[in-house]
Amino acid sequence: MxxxxxxxIRRIVLCLxxxxxxxxxxxxxxxxxxxxDLVVFGTAxxxxxxxxxxxxEAxxxxISGALAIAILALIAVLPEYAVDLYYAFRSGSDPAYEQFAAANMTGSNRLxxxxxxxxxxxxxxxxxxxxLRGRASGALPGEKARILHLxxxxxxxxGVLAIVSVLAFAIPAMGHIAIWFGVLLIAVFAAYLWRAGRVADDGEPEEFVGQAANIANLPTLARRWTFTGMFVVSAAIILSSAEPFANALVDxxxxxxxxxxxxxxxxAPLASEAPEFIVAVLFALRGQGAAAIGTLIASKINQWTLLVGSLPLAHFVGGGGAALPLDGRQLEEFVLTASQTLLGVAIIISLRFSRSAALALVALxxxxxxxxGETGRYVLSAVHVAAAIALLVVRRRDIVPTITAPFRREPTSRSLPGTPAPSVSSESAPTQEPAPTRR
Known part of the structure; x- marks a missing residue:
C-alpha cells in the first residue's frame, strides 16, 4: 500500500x-x-x-522527448485557452463576442x-x-544583487520571441487575424517545439517544489496514476467551467x-496565470531566478504563437469567416501588447535583467x-518602441546571435521549451540547480 x-491529499481535497x-x-x-456564477466558476x-x-510539473x-514537450505545453495552458477560444468560437455566430476574442490574450500577455x-x-x-550579505558579513552586495544573468x-x-514580436505588428496592420496568418503562427510554435526537442538533455535529474515534489517522489506506478488522474479531473473541471465562466464575465x-x-x-488572466506565477516565484525564492524567468519567456512564445494562431480557427469553426475581425479598441490593444513584447525582448537580449529594468516594466x-484613451495608448506604445530601439542600439552586438539562435544546431542542455540550462549563472543566484519549465 x-x-x-x-x-x-489535503491540497487535492481542497481544490476539489x-x-x-x-x-x-x-x-x-x-x-x-x-x-x-463568476465567483463559483472562476474559483473552480x-x-x-x-x-x-x-x-x-511532476x-x-x-515523460521526455519532443512529443512530451507538445503535450505538456498544451496541458499547461488549458485554462487560458479554454476561455479565449470559447470567445473566438462564440464570435463566429454572435458578432457581439468579437470584441472579447482577443481581450483575454492581450491582458494575459501584458500581465x-x-x-x-x-x-x-x-x-x-x-x-x-x-x-551575499550573509556570506560577506554585512558588506553591500554588488552586481550579483542588481542584475539577473540568463x-x-x-x-x-x-530569438523566437524576438521574431514573433515583429510578426505581431502585422496583426494591427492587417486589421484582423486571418486564418493563413494563424496557421503561420502555429507553424512557428511547432518549429519551436521541434527545435527545442532536438536539443540534447544533460541527463541531470529534475528538481521539483511544493506539491509537484510530493507527486514526483511517489513510486513510479503510483506517481503515474496520480498525475494522470489529476490531468483528467482538472481538465474536465476547466473545460466544463470555461463557457459559464466566460459568459459570467460578460454578464x-x-x-x-x-x-x-x-x-x-x-x-480571467488573473485566474489562469496565478498558478504559474506562484510556481515561478517558488523557484526564484530557491535561488533559481534564471530558470523561473525562462519559464515565463516560454509562456510569452506560447501565447503569441499557438494561442493567437488558434483564435481565427476557432472563429471559423464557430460559423465565422476566414478572418477574425478586430475593432479599433482591439487594434490598439494589440499594438500596445506587441510594443511591450518588443521592449521585453530588448531588455533581455543581452542575457541580463537588471532591477532598474524590472521596475521600469512595472511602472509602464x-x-x-x-x-x-486611444491616443494615449498609442503614445504609450510609441514609448515602448522608442525605448526598445534605444536598448537594441546599445546592445546591437547581441541582435545577430539572438535572431540566429533558433536556426543554429549547436548542442545545449535543455529539457522543455523555456527551460534555461540546468546550471544557473553564479551571477544570478546563490544556487545552481536545474528547474523544469511550466509551459
Missing amino acids: VAVPAPL ALATPAIVFRLTGFAPNPVL VVAASFMLAWAA AQKD LLGFGWPLVVLVSLAVARRA PQTSRLDI SGRSLGVDSFFLVQWL FALQFAVT
Missing part, C-alpha cells in the same frame, strides 16, 4: 471542494446570478489550474511581461542580496455597470491603467 503524502459548487451548477443548470478554474500545474519525471517578469526578477535579486541557452527562446460587467471588456481582459504596466 503506497502512502500518499498527507499535504498532497472549491470546484464542487461549479460542478453542481453545471450539472443542474443552476445560474442564480451572473456575479455569483483557479483550483483546477493548481492541480493541472502540479501534475504537469509528469516531467516520466505576464509587465508584472510576472519583474516579480520573478525582483524576488530573485532579493534572495541573492540576502545570501544562460546562453536562453538565446533560443529569446457580470453588464449587471454591475463595469466594462465587460476590462473584466475579460484582466480578471501600471501606467496603462491611467492612460485609457
Whole structure:
C-alpha cells in the first residue's frame, strides 16, 4: 500500500471542494446570478489550474522527448485557452463576442511581461542580496544583487520571441487575424517545439517544489496514476467551467455597470496565470531566478504563437469567416501588447535583467491603467518602441546571435521549451540547480 503524502491529499481535497459548487451548477443548470456564477466558476478554474500545474510539473519525471514537450505545453495552458477560444468560437455566430476574442490574450500577455517578469526578477535579486550579505558579513552586495544573468541557452527562446514580436505588428496592420496568418503562427510554435526537442538533455535529474515534489517522489506506478488522474479531473473541471465562466464575465460587467471588456481582459488572466506565477516565484525564492524567468519567456512564445494562431480557427469553426475581425479598441490593444513584447525582448537580449529594468516594466504596466484613451495608448506604445530601439542600439552586438539562435544546431542542455540550462549563472543566484519549465 503506497502512502500518499498527507499535504498532497489535503491540497487535492481542497481544490476539489472549491470546484464542487461549479460542478453542481453545471450539472443542474443552476445560474442564480451572473456575479455569483463568476465567483463559483472562476474559483473552480483557479483550483483546477493548481492541480493541472502540479501534475504537469511532476509528469516531467516520466515523460521526455519532443512529443512530451507538445503535450505538456498544451496541458499547461488549458485554462487560458479554454476561455479565449470559447470567445473566438462564440464570435463566429454572435458578432457581439468579437470584441472579447482577443481581450483575454492581450491582458494575459501584458500581465505576464509587465508584472510576472519583474516579480520573478525582483524576488530573485532579493534572495541573492540576502545570501551575499550573509556570506560577506554585512558588506553591500554588488552586481550579483542588481542584475539577473540568463544562460546562453536562453538565446533560443529569446530569438523566437524576438521574431514573433515583429510578426505581431502585422496583426494591427492587417486589421484582423486571418486564418493563413494563424496557421503561420502555429507553424512557428511547432518549429519551436521541434527545435527545442532536438536539443540534447544533460541527463541531470529534475528538481521539483511544493506539491509537484510530493507527486514526483511517489513510486513510479503510483506517481503515474496520480498525475494522470489529476490531468483528467482538472481538465474536465476547466473545460466544463470555461463557457459559464466566460459568459459570467460578460454578464457580470453588464449587471454591475463595469466594462465587460476590462473584466475579460484582466480578471480571467488573473485566474489562469496565478498558478504559474506562484510556481515561478517558488523557484526564484530557491535561488533559481534564471530558470523561473525562462519559464515565463516560454509562456510569452506560447501565447503569441499557438494561442493567437488558434483564435481565427476557432472563429471559423464557430460559423465565422476566414478572418477574425478586430475593432479599433482591439487594434490598439494589440499594438500596445506587441510594443511591450518588443521592449521585453530588448531588455533581455543581452542575457541580463537588471532591477532598474524590472521596475521600469512595472511602472509602464501600471501606467496603462491611467492612460485609457486611444491616443494615449498609442503614445504609450510609441514609448515602448522608442525605448526598445534605444536598448537594441546599445546592445546591437547581441541582435545577430539572438535572431540566429533558433536556426543554429549547436548542442545545449535543455529539457522543455523555456527551460534555461540546468546550471544557473553564479551571477544570478546563490544556487545552481536545474528547474523544469511550466509551459
